[in-house]
Amino acid sequence: MLKGYAKNNSSSSLVDAVSFFCQMRNDSVQPVVYNFTYLLKLCGDNSDLRWGKLIHAQLILNGFSSNLFAMTGVVNMYAKCRQIHEAYKMFDRMPVRDVVSWNTIIAAYAQNGLSSVALELLLRMQEEGKRPDSITVVTILPACADIVSLRIGKSIHAYVLRAGFESLVNVSTALVDMYFKCEAVGIARLIFDRMSNRNVVSWNSVIDGYVQSGDVEEAMSVFQMMLDQGVEPTNVTVMGALHACADLGDLERGMFIHKLVDEFKINSDVSVMNSLISMYSKCKKVDTAAAIFERMKVKTLVSWNAMILGLSQNGRVYEALNYFVEMQWQNIKPDSFSLVSVVPALAELSVVRQAKWIHGLVIRNYFDDNVYVMTALVDMYAKCGAVHTARKLFEMMNERHVTTWNAMIDGPRSLHKNYSRMLGCEEMWTSQRGNTKEEAS
Structure with a gap:
C-alpha cells in the first residue's frame, strides 16, 4: 500500500500514506526499512520538508539511522527539498556508502546549480574506489553543460566508451545535450545520428539544442523528421x-503545430499554451x-508576461x-520579466509621469538591482526625454551590460527624436486610460 502511494506521487498521496503508516503503527505492526524509503520519496517528490x-x-x-537504504532515502529527501547542506551532512555520517549513495549526493549538487561541487564529488567517489555507473554519467553530464566545460565533458565521453x-x-x-550546451553542435549531431535507439527525449534534446544554438531552421527539420518516423x-x-x-x-508551420497540439490533446498544458501565445x-x-490567452482556464505569471510582451512588441x-494593471488587480505579483516587458511600452508613450510610476513599482518590488530592469528604465527615461534621470x-x-551602455549612448538622440511626440502624449494617455488611471497610480 505504501509503495502504491509513493508511485502515485501527489500531495494528497503523501497525507494518505502518512495516515496509513500511523494506522499500521496503531495496529502494532513493526515497520521495515522500505516503509521509510517510500515515505521519504513522497516527501522529496512533493518538497515537503516538514513531513520529511x-x-x-x-x-x-526505529533504529535505521545506520541503514544504507534508509539513509540514502534521507539524503535524497533533503536534496529534493533544497536542503543541500543537510543532505551532505547525512551523507557524510553514513558508515558505508555504495554507488547509489554517491549518485544521490552528486545529483543533489548538480540539480541545485552547484555543478563544480558535483564534479569534485565525482573525483572523491573514484578516489574511494567506487566505479561510476551509467546513472552517475547521466547525472554528471548536465553539470559539465552547466559550467560549459567541453574538456571535462569529453573526458566523461571517453569513460563512457571505455565502460x-x-x-x-x-x-x-x-x-547529445551536453555537447549542444557546450556549443559543439557537430559532435552532438554525430552522436545522435549514430544512435541505434532513440526515445522522445533524444529528439527533444536535438530540437532544443538547435533552437538554443540559433539554427532554428535545422530544429524544424529535425522536428519534421521526428514526425515522419x-x-x-x-x-x-x-x-x-x-x-x-x-x-x-513562420506562421504557417506555427499553425500546423497548433493543430498537432489539439490532435495530441496537450492543449490543457499551460506551458504549451504560453508557447503558442509567444509564437x-x-x-x-x-x-x-x-x-488563446482569454480562453485559458489557468493562467500563470508566464502567461501574463507572454501576453504583455506580445502586445508591447506589436x-x-x-x-x-491594461493587461499589466489587470494582472496586478488579480493579485499576481510581477517579476523582473514582467517589468522588462512593460517598460518598453511606457517608453513608446514618452510620458515622464507614467515612467516615474513604473520606476516606483520597480523600487517597491526590489528590482532596482536587476541589470535588465534597470537597463530598461535607463532606455525608457532617455526616450521620455529625461536624459539626466537616465544618466543618474x-x-x-x-553592473552594466553592453545594452546598458547602448541605451545611455543613444539617450541624447532619443531626446530629439521623441520631443515632438512627448508634447501631446500626456493628454492621449489620460483619455485612453479614463477612470482606471487613478487605480493604476
Whole structure:
C-alpha cells in the first residue's frame, strides 16, 4: 500500500500514506526499512520538508539511522527539498556508502546549480574506489553543460566508451545535450545520428539544442523528421518547435503545430499554451494570441508576461499596459520579466509621469538591482526625454551590460527624436486610460 502511494506521487498521496503508516503503527505492526524509503520519496517528490523531518525522526527512533537504504532515502529527501547542506551532512555520517549513495549526493549538487561541487564529488567517489555507473554519467553530464566545460565533458565521453555505456539511450541522450550546451553542435549531431535507439527525449534534446544554438531552421527539420518516423511529440517537443517557429516568424508551420497540439490533446498544458501565445505574437498575430490567452482556464505569471510582451512588441502599448494593471488587480505579483516587458511600452508613450510610476513599482518590488530592469528604465527615461534621470540611474548601477551602455549612448538622440511626440502624449494617455488611471497610480 505504501509503495502504491509513493508511485502515485501527489500531495494528497503523501497525507494518505502518512495516515496509513500511523494506522499500521496503531495496529502494532513493526515497520521495515522500505516503509521509510517510500515515505521519504513522497516527501522529496512533493518538497515537503516538514513531513520529511518527521519521517526522518521516526526512522531514527526505529533504529535505521545506520541503514544504507534508509539513509540514502534521507539524503535524497533533503536534496529534493533544497536542503543541500543537510543532505551532505547525512551523507557524510553514513558508515558505508555504495554507488547509489554517491549518485544521490552528486545529483543533489548538480540539480541545485552547484555543478563544480558535483564534479569534485565525482573525483572523491573514484578516489574511494567506487566505479561510476551509467546513472552517475547521466547525472554528471548536465553539470559539465552547466559550467560549459567541453574538456571535462569529453573526458566523461571517453569513460563512457571505455565502460561500454554508449549503447544506452539515456547516456547517449545526455551526451547529445551536453555537447549542444557546450556549443559543439557537430559532435552532438554525430552522436545522435549514430544512435541505434532513440526515445522522445533524444529528439527533444536535438530540437532544443538547435533552437538554443540559433539554427532554428535545422530544429524544424529535425522536428519534421521526428514526425515522419512516427514518434509522438510531447509538450517539450512542441514548445521547442513553437520556439523555432517564433524565431523564424513562420506562421504557417506555427499553425500546423497548433493543430498537432489539439490532435495530441496537450492543449490543457499551460506551458504549451504560453508557447503558442509567444509564437503568434512574434508572427504578428497578436489578436490570435489574445484569444488563446482569454480562453485559458489557468493562467500563470508566464502567461501574463507572454501576453504583455506580445502586445508591447506589436505596438499595442495601451493594451499591454491594461493587461499589466489587470494582472496586478488579480493579485499576481510581477517579476523582473514582467517589468522588462512593460517598460518598453511606457517608453513608446514618452510620458515622464507614467515612467516615474513604473520606476516606483520597480523600487517597491526590489528590482532596482536587476541589470535588465534597470537597463530598461535607463532606455525608457532617455526616450521620455529625461536624459539626466537616465544618466543618474546609469551611474547608480553596480553592473552594466553592453545594452546598458547602448541605451545611455543613444539617450541624447532619443531626446530629439521623441520631443515632438512627448508634447501631446500626456493628454492621449489620460483619455485612453479614463477612470482606471487613478487605480493604476
